[in-house]
Amino acid sequence: MKLLTKHHIGMLELKNRVVMAPMCMYVATEDGLSTPFHIVHYSTRAYGGVGLIIQEATAVEARGRISGNDLGIWSDEHIHGLKQIVDGVHLADSKIGIQLAHAGRKCLAKAEKILAPSEIAFNAKYPVPSEMSKDDIHTVIKAFGEAAVRAKKAGYDLVEIHGAHGYLINQFLSPLVNQREDEYGIDKSRFLLEVITEVKKYWTGPISLRLSAEEYAEEGNHILDTLKLVKKLHGLVDVINVSSGGVVPVSFNVFPGYQLEFAKAVKEQGFTVIGGGLLTQVEEMETAILDGSVDFVFLGRELLRNPYFVMNTAKSQDQMDWIIKPYERGYL
Ligand SMILES: Cc1cc2nc3c(=O)[nH]c(=O)nc-3n(C[C@H](O)[C@H](O)[C@H](O)COP(=O)(O)O)c2cc1C
Numbered sequence: 417m418k419l420l421t422k423h424h425i426g427m428l429e430l431k432n433r434v435v436m437a438p439m440c441m442y443v444a445t446e447d448g449l450s451t452p453f454h455i456v457h458y459s460t461r462a463y464g465g466v467g468l469i470i471q472e473a474t475a476v477e478a479r480g481r482i483s484g485n486d487l488g489i490w491s492d493e494h495i496h497g498l499k500q501i502v503d504g505v506h507l508a509d510s511k512i513g514i515q516l517a518h519a520g521r522k523c524l525a526k527a528e529k530i531l532a533p534s535e536i537a538f539n540a541k542y543p544v545p546s547e548m549s550k551d552d553i554h555t556v557i558k559a560f561g562e563a564a565v566r567a568k569k570a571g572y573d574l575v576e577i578h579g580a581h582g583y584l585i586n587q588f589l590s591p592l593v594n595q596r597e598d599e600y601g602i603d604k605s606r607f608l609l610e611v612i613t614e615v616k617k618y619w620t621g622p623i624s625l626r627l628s629a630e631e632y633a634e635e636g637n638h639i640l641d642t643l644k645l646v647k648k649l650h651g652l653v654d655v656i657n658v659s660s661g662g663v664v665p666v667s668f669n670v671f672p673g674y675q676l677e678f679a680k681a682v683k684e685q686g687f688t689v690i691g692g693g694l695l696t697q698v699e700e701m702e703t704a705i706l707d708g709s710v711d712f713v714f715l716g717r718e719l720l721r722n723p724y725f726v727m728n729t730a731k732s733q734d735q736m737d738w739i740i741k742p743y744e745r746g747y748l
Contacts, residue, residue: 418705426622426654430467437716438470438515448488450497462508465726473517476563479527480518489563498570513574520584521545533594561614576624581662592636626657629678632668657690680709
């Protein structure tokens, strides 16, 4: 089965096509430091056989956290704990990327100033953000670069830039949130492109970009806008992790594989693609790879329930090589 075959992202070889989706656990200390939970949580999925783990949104600035208990990478003090997560995953023969994130107007952590491209709150439960000055913009771009330096020191295999779900980069991309009249508003991709350029100054490994390919709001970005954007990304990123929504508070219809049509459209532009959404069945994942929608499937909630998903799938296919030695008795 294709799901259990090797593939690569840039120079990074992955042992199968199963990617653990980034998922905030909200259990870091108030200083953004990791805890033993993170080491166990990620290495368990690694022992379970996942090819690539993408660590949860990790804030490049303290005011870029979603909550007061997000993981952080805004200080050198974070490196030691992050390295422990990385080492745990490597020991279990898997690879790990880190999702570098800034919440922008979706920050619910304590912060003196909440940043956004324009002064528009997400909804009544969120603070009204300050419109970012040019200095603010340059400070945040620099913070992404500094985070990349720390990610390298911690030993990650890949960096993912969080450009999805209505967080800061996505806020700049969206006409629903970015109403600036300067160069960052006229060219809504400018902030993202400058972040990528800054990260690439310090990070030579593979880069993933997570995007919300569809905003589910009439005046927002749709898949055709996303395809225009990705045309600018050739040679800048190695893989696009295709998601959707989160920019404005609207509800939309979800079902297994609801984002795969967007993933396929991005893949047809010549990109390596990670895609998914509500996938739980091996057949759905296999079809998504075979019909050319994705190169890799991401699994989020399924891996929260079932960390040994890959080993269990391998067992059902009689591919016993995937069962780690200490657990063989459980799979006889
Ligand atoms: C608890 C939880 C936390 C999440 N945190 C993040 C995150 O940090 N970054 C991100 O890009 N997506 C995040 N997501 C979205 C997931 O990565 C994924 O796209 C979503 O859950 C759909 O996939 P699934 O149906 O396989 O769970 C989160 C989802 C869940 C359930």
